[in-house]
Amino acid sequence: MKTRILGVVALLAVLAAAANALFVVPADLNQGDAQRIMYVHVPSAWLGYLSGGVTALAGIGYLWKRDLRLDAIALSAAEMGVMFTAFAIWGGMMWARPIWGVFWQWEDPRLTTTALLLALYAGYLLFRRLTDDPHRRAARAAVVGLVAAADIPIVHFSVEWWRGLHQGPTIGSPDKLLTPAAPSQFVIALLAMLGAFTLAWAWLMIRRYQLARIQWQLEEHGRLGRLSAARRAATSTSASVQASTEGAP
Amino acid sequence: MPQTTIYSAPPNSPLVPIPAVATHEVARLFGGSAALAGVSLSVERGRLVTLVGPNGAGKTTLLRILATSLRPTFGAALVDGIDVVARPELVRRRVAFLAHATGLYDDLTATENLRFAATMLGRADAADAVPATLADVGLAADADRRVRGFSAGMRRRLALGRLLLAEPSLVLLDEPHAALDADGMALVDRLLERWREGGATVMVASHHADRIMDLADGWARLDGGLLVETGGRGIGATAPALARTAPATAVADR
Amino acid sequence: MTDVWYVVAGWVVISGGMALYAVTLLRRLRGTRERSLKIRRGAEAAASDEGSE
Amino acid sequence: MTGARADLAIAWAIARKDALSELRGRQAAGSTLFFAALVLLLFGFALGPDSRKLAEAAPGLLWLAIVFGGLLTVARLHQVETDDDALDQLARYPVDRRAIYLGKALAGLLAMAVLGGLLLPVVGIMYSVDLLAAGPGLLLTLLLGAIGFAAVGTLYAGVTVRMRAREVMLPLLMLPAIAPLLLAAVKATTAALAGDPLGEFWPWVQLLAGFDVIMLIAGGAGYGFLLEE
Numbered sequence: 001m002k003t004r005i006l007g008v009v010a011l012l013a014v015l016a017a018a019a020n021a022l023f024v025v026p027a028d029l030n031q032g033d034a035q036r037i038m039y040v041h042v043p044s045a046w047l048g049y050l051s052g053g054v055t056a057l058a059g060i061g062y063l064w065k066r067d068l069r070l071d072a073i074a075l076s077a078a079e080m081g082v083m084f085t086a087f088a089i090w091g092g093m094m095w096a097r098p099i100w101g102v103f104w105q106w107e108d109p110r111l112t113t114t115a116l117l118l119a120l121y122a123g124y125l126l127f128r129r130l131t132d133d134p135h136r137r138a139a140r141a142a143v144v145g146l147v148a149a150a151d152i153p154i155v156h157f158s159v160e161w162w163r164g165l166h167q168g169p170t171i172g173s174p175d176k177l178l179t180p181a182a183p184s185q186f187v188i189a190l191l192a193m194l195g196a197f198t199l200a201w202a203w204l205m206i207r208r209y210q211l212a213r214i215q216w217q218l219e220e221h222g223r224l225g226r227l228s229a230a231r232r233a234a235t236s237t238s239a240s241v242q243a244s245t246e247g248a249p
Numbered sequence: 250m251p252q253t254t255i256y257s258a259p260p261n262s263p264l265v266p267i268p269a270v271a272t273h274e275v276a277r278l279f280g281g282s283a284a285l286a287g288v289s290l291s292v293e294r295g296r297l298v299t300l301v302g303p304n305g306a307g308k309t310t311l312l313r314i315l316a317t318s319l320r321p322t323f324g325a326a327l328v329d330g331i332d333v334v335a336r337p338e339l340v341r342r343r344v345a346f347l348a349h350a351t352g353l354y355d356d357l358t359a360t361e362n363l364r365f366a367a368t369m370l371g372r373a374d375a376a377d378a379v380p381a382t383l384a385d386v387g388l389a390a391d392a393d394r395r396v397r398g399f400s401a402g403m404r405r406r407l408a409l410g411r412l413l414l415a416e417p418s419l420v421l422l423d424e425p426h427a428a429l430d431a432d433g434m435a436l437v438d439r440l441l442e443r444w445r446e447g448g449a450t451v452m453v454a455s456h457h458a459d460r461i462m463d464l465a466d467g468w469a470r471l472d473g474g475l476l477v478e479t480g481g482r483g484i485g486a487t488a489p490a491l492a493r494t495a496p497a498t499a500v501a502d503r
Numbered sequence: 504m505t506d507v508w509y510v511v512a513g514w515v516v517i518s519g520g521m522a523l524y525a526v527t528l529l530r531r532l533r534g535t536r537e538r539s540l541k542i543r544r545g546a547e548a549a550a551s552d553e554g555s556e
Numbered sequence: 557m558t559g560a561r562a563d564l565a566i567a568w569a570i571a572r573k574d575a576l577s578e579l580r581g582r583q584a585a586g587s588t589l590f591f592a593a594l595v596l597l598l599f600g601f602a603l604g605p606d607s608r609k610l611a612e613a614a615p616g617l618l619w620l621a622i623v624f625g626g627l628l629t630v631a632r633l634h635q636v637e638t639d640d641d642a643l644d645q646l647a648r649y650p651v652d653r654r655a656i657y658l659g660k661a662l663a664g665l666l667a668m669a670v671l672g673g674l675l676l677p678v679v680g681i682m683y684s685v686d687l688l689a690a691g692p693g694l695l696l697t698l699l700l701g702a703i704g705f706a707a708v709g710t711l712y713a714g715v716t717v718r719m720r721a722r723e724v725m726l727p728l729l730m731l732p733a734i735a736p737l738l739l740a741a742v743k744a745t746t747a748a749l750a751g752d753p754l755g756e757f758w759p760w761v762q763l764l765a766g767f768d769v770i771m772l773i774a775g776g777a778g779y780g781f782l783l784e785e
Contacts, residue, residue: 034509097509119732
């Protein structure tokens with residue numbers, strides 16, 4: 001029930017923040033309407049990185065506590081991560097085309113880092129699908145998530161330097177190009193979008209986690225069922241010490 | 250170098266209440282089938298016991314769980330009172346396992362394989378121990394040949410030699426007689442005696458029940474992943490609860 | 504003016520994608536819950552059968 | 557007692573055994589080298605006969621060839637362990653898992669260093685690059701790159717070793733993870749070859765070293781969990 005309330009609140013928040021960002025806040029003086037993509041691009045990128053962090057931390061937590069619930073959190077966060085980094089890249093491309101004239105700007109560290117983040121977490125999800133045993137899957141996935149998280153800051157550094165260590169950036173980063181007509185309104189609209197998207201993220205996370213847990217319970221039920229089936233098969237075919245005590249409480 | 254103190258109190262001493270092996274409803278599933286469906290047994294220290302039963306009875310799975318090579322899906326297993334899942338590193342110091350696969354490196358010679366094992370086991374005296382061990386298992390003449398050219402029986406002898414380099418308190422043998430000639434089988438018998446005299450507990454899974462039975466203190470029969478019968482001394486079933494596996498209650502949360 | 508179309512494309516794909524994901528997730532969740540509940544009812548029925556015997 | 561020294565001895569024993577196996581099973585190692593050289597040849601075709609362009613692209617091509625050859629190398633080093641279930645046996649020895657990781661990574665490093673060292677002259681000749689002028693810087697870059705690659709590769713080979721579709725999964729997981737290594741190594745190589753006119757060499761080398769340290773720590777912490785089954 002609480003989750004449902006969170007869902008409704010998140011939906012309303014996203015709608016309100018979107019209406020504000022699209023129709024109320026004036027266009028940027030420099031970039032015009034194209035700047036409005038920032039209102040979805042920035043929150044997507046933030047949630048992509050947040051999800052990556054949650055995946056890594058939940059994975060480490062699993063390795064420590066050996067609790068499969070933490071693994072379910074890691075899985076949910078990784079799925080969020082793939083979705084939101086994909087959104088961030090899409091938004092970035094839609095922004096880059098009108099402003100820079102190209103869809104893909106190699107020299108932009110954020111775009112390139114985000115693309116690698118997407119590749120890392122897509123690999124993570126694919127990897128999980130190919131392993132069956134729950135604990136083995138959880139442990140190996142946690143290691144993959146850990147390396148991915150350790151990689152991200154290095155990726156960011158290296159791409160940042162890549163543009164040239166000594167010249168300033170040849171093409172301005174998005175925030176340097178921005179000249180909002182109404183700065184405070186712009187900041188508030190962006191923060192509102194960030195908050196609304198984060199609420200939506202939290203709701204999706206909870207639902208995805210619930211799904212993972214119920215799926216796990218079904219799996220576990222299947223495992224116990226197979227175990228009982230094996231026991232029945234074995235006891236019905238052989239007269240045994242243990243069979244004689246069957247029916248004991 | 251080995252940090253283990255070998256515990257070799259007499260098996261009947263009242264001061265040794267902790268069994269060498271204790272399992273509780275230990276089970277392991279592989280995909281769709283249960284290799285081990287819940288076995289509860291205990292083995293006294295210093296005993297030589299055998300696991301018998303047809304192929305697929307779960308003998309290998311049980312030994313692999315005790316050797317920390319496999320995590321149980323359900324249940325628990327203790328070696329010298331130590332949980333194999335929680336503290337595998339402590340269990341590994343106590344256990345020596347002869348697996349079905351010999352785990353040798355084909356491109357190394359017999360000597361090199363054993364010297365590697367000796368280093369891994371923390372033996373400082375490898376230079377003396379390795380040739381002696383090779384002689385023990387009848388491979389002195391093949392010491393400097395690469396394992397790739399070995400027959401299955403020779404590989405098994407070499408794997409037995411690796412086992413001799415360890416100083417275990419629990420020895421687990423999975424089909425030690427497989428691929429061995431009469432001479433090799435006699436070697437296994439000699440080694441079993443040697444471990445028993447050294448105070449180690451030995452568990453042997455074997456098809457050659459007749460061959461082992463004269464030597465063994467006790468035996469347990471597995472079938473279909475379950476313990477169905479035990480006999481002799483030193484090994485026994487510890488939990489009869491078989492009818493308890495009701496299906497898990499599936500929970501639907503809000 | 505074509506800028507607007509990029510804005511529309513960006514917003515539609517991101518918000519639409521999120522909505523699509525949410526709807527799919529809810530449907531999967533409902534299906535899985537039903538399966539789970541069915542099993543639970545089956546288990547309870549079996550338990551009460553045994554009790555009456 | 558002397559825990560660290562014992563661990564190093566164990567790591568060295570593992571690396572030594574792998575090196576011996578590699579040397580004796582020469583066909584596999586040789587074909588990896590041949591494959592990497594072939595990659596260099598095909599890059600030449602792909603980029604056309606303009607030798608100035610090829611010389612410019614040489615650092616990048618060299619490192620891509622090392623990456624492709626390295627993927628095969630780290631996979632093979634774990635294949636040795638699965639042939640006769642030796643990995644199972646290795647995991648059962650009562651030793652620190654970090655020592656096992658270090659040993660496998662050391663073996664990977666040796667193999668990678670040999671691969672890189674042999675590819676260097678190939679690049680020098682095929683793309684007419686003057687290697688001797690850049691000697692020490694080049695070797696340092698190669699060494700640090702090989703360490704980083706071995707650190708990540710050993711861990712991911714361990715992740716995928718007993719998996720279905722591991723031939724696909726290893727590159728799929730590993731290529732994005734080593735992207736910063738590739739970037740830094742290529743940049744450092746370029747700087748070294750050009751005589752470092754912009755003073756860019758050391759920052760990139762530092763980045764490489766940082767990558768190596770972080771990945772070695774992550775690998776040492778994570779590898780033990782991969783040996784469970």
